[in-house]
Amino acid sequence: MKLYWSPVELASRLARRGVKYNFASGAPDPDLLPFDELRKSFERVYEEYGKAIIAYPGAGGLRELRVELSRYVNRVLGINANWRDVIVTAGAQHAIKLLSQLLMRRRTVVYVEDPTFVETVAPMKFQGAKLIGVPIDNEGMNIHELERLVKIHGPGIVYTVPNCHNPTGVSLSRDRRKHLIEIAREHELTIIEDDPYTSLHSNAEPTLKSMSDDVVYVGTLSKVLGPGLRIGFVITNGALRNNLEKLEQHDFAASTLNQYLVYDLLRRGVADDVVRRARELYPRKLRELIEALDEYLPNALIYRPICGFYAFINTGVNAWELLRRSIRQGVVFVPGGKFFISGAKENTARLSIGSIRIDLIREGVKTLSSVIMAT
Amino acid sequence: MKLYWSPVELASRLARRGVKYNFASGAPDPDLLPFDELRKSFERVYEEYGKAIIAYPGAGGLRELRVELSRYVNRVLGINANWRDVIVTAGAQHAIKLLSQLLMRRRTVVYVEDPTFVETVAPMKFQGAKLIGVPIDNEGMNIHELERLVKIHGPGIVYTVPNCHNPTGVSLSRDRRKHLIEIAREHELTIIEDDPYTSLHSNAEPTLKSMSDDVVYVGTLSKVLGPGLRIGFVITNGALRNNLEKLEQHDFAASTLNQYLVYDLLRRGVADDVVRRARELYPRKLRELIEALDEYLPNALIYRPICGFYAFINTGVNAWELLRRSIRQGVVFVPGGKFFISGAKENTARLSIGSIRIDLIREGVKTLSSVIMAT
Numbered sequence: 001m002k003l004y005w006s007p008v009e010l011a012s013r014l015a016r017r018g019v020k021y022n023f024a025s026g027a028p029d030p031d032l033l034p035f036d037e038l039r040k041s042f043e044r045v046y047e048e049y050g051k052a053i054i055a056y057p058g059a060g061g062l063r064e065l066r067v068e069l070s071r072y073v074n075r076v077l078g079i080n081a082n083w084r085d086v087i088v089t090a091g092a093q094h095a096i097k098l099l100s101q102l103l104m105r106r107r108t109v110v111y112v113e114d115p116t117f118v119e120t121v122a123p124m125k126f127q128g129a130k131l132i133g134v135p136i137d138n139e140g141m142n143i144h145e146l147e148r149l150v151k152i153h154g155p156g157i158v159y160t161v162p163n164c165h166n167p168t169g170v171s172l173s174r175d176r177r178k179h180l181i182e183i184a185r186e187h188e189l190t191i192i193e194d195d196p197y198t199s200l201h202s203n204a205e206p207t208l209k210s211m212s213d214d215v216v217y218v219g220t221l222s223k224v225l226g227p228g229l230r231i232g233f234v235i236t237n238g239a240l241r242n243n244l245e246k247l248e249q250h251d252f253a254a255s256t257l258n259q260y261l262v263y264d265l266l267r268r269g270v271a272d273d274v275v276r277r278a279r280e281l282y283p284r285k286l287r288e289l290i291e292a293l294d295e296y297l298p299n300a301l302i303y304r305p306i307c308g309f310y311a312f313i314n315t316g317v318n319a320w321e322l323l324r325r326s327i328r329q330g331v332v333f334v335p336g337g338k339f340f341i342s343g344a345k346e347n348t349a350r351l352s353i354g355s356i357r358i359d360l361i362r363e364g365v366k367t368l369s370s371v372i373m374a375t
Numbered sequence: 376m377k378l379y380w381s382p383v384e385l386a387s388r389l390a391r392r393g394v395k396y397n398f399a400s401g402a403p404d405p406d407l408l409p410f411d412e413l414r415k416s417f418e419r420v421y422e423e424y425g426k427a428i429i430a431y432p433g434a435g436g437l438r439e440l441r442v443e444l445s446r447y448v449n450r451v452l453g454i455n456a457n458w459r460d461v462i463v464t465a466g467a468q469h470a471i472k473l474l475s476q477l478l479m480r481r482r483t484v485v486y487v488e489d490p491t492f493v494e495t496v497a498p499m500k501f502q503g504a505k506l507i508g509v510p511i512d513n514e515g516m517n518i519h520e521l522e523r524l525v526k527i528h529g530p531g532i533v534y535t536v537p538n539c540h541n542p543t544g545v546s547l548s549r550d551r552r553k554h555l556i557e558i559a560r561e562h563e564l565t566i567i568e569d570d571p572y573t574s575l576h577s578n579a580e581p582t583l584k585s586m587s588d589d590v591v592y593v594g595t596l597s598k599v600l601g602p603g604l605r606i607g608f609v610i611t612n613g614a615l616r617n618n619l620e621k622l623e624q625h626d627f628a629a630s631t632l633n634q635y636l637v638y639d640l641l642r643r644g645v646a647d648d649v650v651r652r653a654r655e656l657y658p659r660k661l662r663e664l665i666e667a668l669d670e671y672l673p674n675a676l677i678y679r680p681i682c683g684f685y686a687f688i689n690t691g692v693n694a695w696e697l698l699r700r701s702i703r704q705g706v707v708f709v710p711g712g713k714f715f716i717s718g719a720k721e722n723t724a725r726l727s728i729g730s731i732r733i734d735l736i737r738e739g740v741k742t743l744s745s746v747i748m749a750t
Contacts, residue, residue, distance in 0.1 A: 003618050003621040005621060005624075006624060009434055009624065027430060033426055033429060035425070035426055039421055042414075046414055051408055051601075054600075054601030055402060055603050056400075056402055056603060057603060057605070059380075090465055090628035090630070091626070091627065091628060093625070093626050094627075119624070122624070122625055123625040126622070126625060225429075226426075227430065227431045228429035228432060228631030230465075230627070230628055230630040246378040246380060249381060249384065249497070250472045250497055250501060251465065251466070251468050251472045251628065252466065252468060252469075253465035253605055253628035253629070254605070254628070255465070255630045255632075256602075256604075257603050257633065258632065258633070
């Protein structure tokens, strides 16, 4: 049975014991979540739609939400999509699980950045997919290397977080994007673009989906409106769209109430407001993290993060042992070993600026560095 | 690709065009749903828990909800369960999908009532399971026949709705329950008990789970508090519990907000109030349906329904063709062919009293009978 606990979950359990410097969580900044507006939206959909908000969800998702999502991705991400090609899921992780079930069987070849996000590849591994790690540098996935590997391992899926990569923070360069789309056409590769962070950064590169309609796009409102609403979506078309709609009916897990709430938050422009504020706050937080690392842990950064929530560092010592010590000083992070496809590097860690307060970042890095020095 | 649309979904799409007599939907009676209380619960958890209600859901579900669910199943269903053995899912359908992924592979033998609920077996078929239909009569699944089939096809899973069966409305007799549990022990069968309706009827038999702790129990709040909340649960233990908690992390689809809402509705006794009113209303509705059928379509009933939402009838003519005609008279139901495992009987239909108004049931059956007679 290919089942294991995510290191994010394990580190977060430690974090629940009241830590001061939470670099572990990929959750968005609580100060940005539109909590008052959520209450307003509840009142609005309660009055306007009545008991429809707790009826069974329809296949593919609430039509009103799908229409609003197609407008949102157009405004914010430059993606043109018919609302019928937007399939609502119970979060992006649910979307990736459904896509894994549809596209992957035992020995299906899946090319992923190495390191990659440990939680999204878990359902792929469960399907028995053969994950092939592709090296990543400051310009994102090495597409020449991908091409070389495809010639060895054959056609398959490319799972990628091209913008604001998790856990490295890098983005795929413009040239590599074009190259990736070319070789996907040439070698019959299906690209799954997992994209939770683009909307949060004004310096992010255009999405792959906006460059090629063949790309299967996975989006989410979790980082903008709150992860506990569990509303994500897939944009795709043709046979895959049809099969996804049917497979989604095997659990129809996306709450009707939350679909109405997100629909209302989108139509009232609340999501856009959050996006505006996010584009001011998260880059500042990431800069704060990088500057603190440069000062207190010079040479620790393995990649130069450009956007998103994460920095991936060399800890110099075993990261799980470091975590056990740093937690006593109030610092939690996610050890990086499990993010690797081949050859876990246990002396690495993912630091997230998602939910930690900006004024604690510097102090947290300083504390972490003192724990490392004392080792 | 083993994917198809459910006939419930297809019939419901027709029903959306404003039908008067909706016998298709398995949704609960809108008049019973505690809609005002839902608003109160929103306000309460909003004030009490703040932004925690839209944070990432934790593995296994919100602890407070799991504790309340363990009390609820004890009060209402006679099941003793430690809260740690209650795993929250995004509805019962999601629970059954997860269990199918854990317990079923290609050619795994799954014994099911024939007919059975077409939607819950869809994820089993997708896993490649080999479904073996076991005849069902007015006392539920024929356990002697099950035993005979097990000797031919070998050990595996028994998927059953022992109380208020969907689509036949029958319940497994006390003697057969004991027999089922005995042969499950003897032949290494894992029993999945799918139980959406027991709480709604005071005449229901004790759950299998209350008779044997080995049973894997699937419950839901959909019929009591509203299906759009997507909160269900599994009660199991040992390795399966641990694996289920991990597999649930591949999508963590159960909304945190809705977990808090259901938790609050349970702790304030709102669910118990609904259960009390349901136990008065649904038996009256089912009686009304049976009496109308006995009057206008005598001999149509294939089984004597005892509880739950459903009656399964012989329509005498192809049910999809009948549906196309009856819909013009405002009557919608679900054609029964797809509920069969072996040998679809296309001249059958499932009638549901779930969401139709009680005063429309008699008139609806009369109208349906006139359409049948005019054929």
